[in-house]
Amino acid sequence: MNKILIILSLLIANQSNTEETAYKHQDVIIGLWDTYIDAVDNKKIQEMFSYFYLPATLHFDQSDPVVIESEENFKEIFNVWKDSPQANFHHTEREGITVNEIIEDFSCVADVVYKRLDKENNLISRTRSLYHFVYKDEKWKIYMISNVETDHD
Numbered sequence: 001m002n003k004i005l006i007i008l009s010l011l012i013a014n015q016s017n018t019e020e021t022a023y024k025h026q027d028v029i030i031g032l033w034d035t036y037i038d039a040v041d042n043k044k045i046q047e048m049f050s051y052f053y054l055p056a057t058l059h060f061d062q063s064d065p066v067v068i069e070s071e072e073n074f075k076e077i078f079n080v081w082k083d084s085p086q087a088n089f090h091h092t093e094r095e096g097i098t099v100n101e102i103i104e105d106f107s108c109v110a111d112v113v114y115k116r117l118d119k120e121n122n123l124i125s126r127t128r129s130l131y132h133f134v135y136k137d138e139k140w141k142i143y144m145i146s147n148v149e150t151d152h153d
Contacts (some may be wrong), residue, residue: 001145015135019057024058024101025099025101025105025140026143027100028140029099029108029120029133029140030097030110032051032094032133032140033110034094035051036048036051036142037043037092037094037114039051039061039140040092041089041090041091041092042083043077045074045078045079045082046075048074048078049071049074049075049078051141052074052123052142052143053134053142053143054068054069054070054071054074054142054143055067055068056068056074056134056142056143056144056145056147057071057142057143057144057146058077058144058145058146059144059145059147060145060146060147061147065146066099073136076141077090080100088117088124089116089117089118089124089125090117090118090119091116091117092114092115092116092117093115093117094113094114094116095113095114095115095126096112096113097110097111097112097113098111099111102132104136106134106135107132107133108128108132108133108136108140109131109132109152110130110131110133111128111130112128112129112130112131113126113127113128114126114127114128114129114142115127126145128147128148128149129145129146129147129148130144130145130146130148131144132144132145132146132147
């Protein structure tokens with residue numbers, strides 16, 4: 001019984017320490033996500049590219065993952081996106097974001113729920129995506145984006 005209490009105490013202490021470091025970069029990551037989405041909303045492909053670390057992976061819905069290996073490849077993909085129905089929105093509103101550190105001071109994931117709206121603020125879509133960030137060259141950069149099913153209310 002004492003062993004169980006000791007293990008339980010260690011787990012609780014470890015969880016407390018994890019919680020203290022899990023959000024260490026939260027404000028920076030949220031700020032980066034917000035400015036990245038501004039570039040997305042304005043369809044500024046070159047500015048969007050500046051937020052990525054290559055190779056980067058995009059994985060949406062049931063489609064195969066797309067690996068972006070160069071700036072030229074990024075521009076090709078997002079120029080096609082810009083002219084597609086998926087880019088037919090006016091702006092994005094974040095509903096919620098949770099940032100969790102994966103490897104201390106190196107990688108984290110932002111779990112984001114957001115809405116895409118038209119000019120009259122009518123809902124076009126609601127999405128939950130995971131934005132994976134890595135800390136390289138003294139900057140946080142996106143290296144993977146994948147979407148997950150949202151809870152239907």
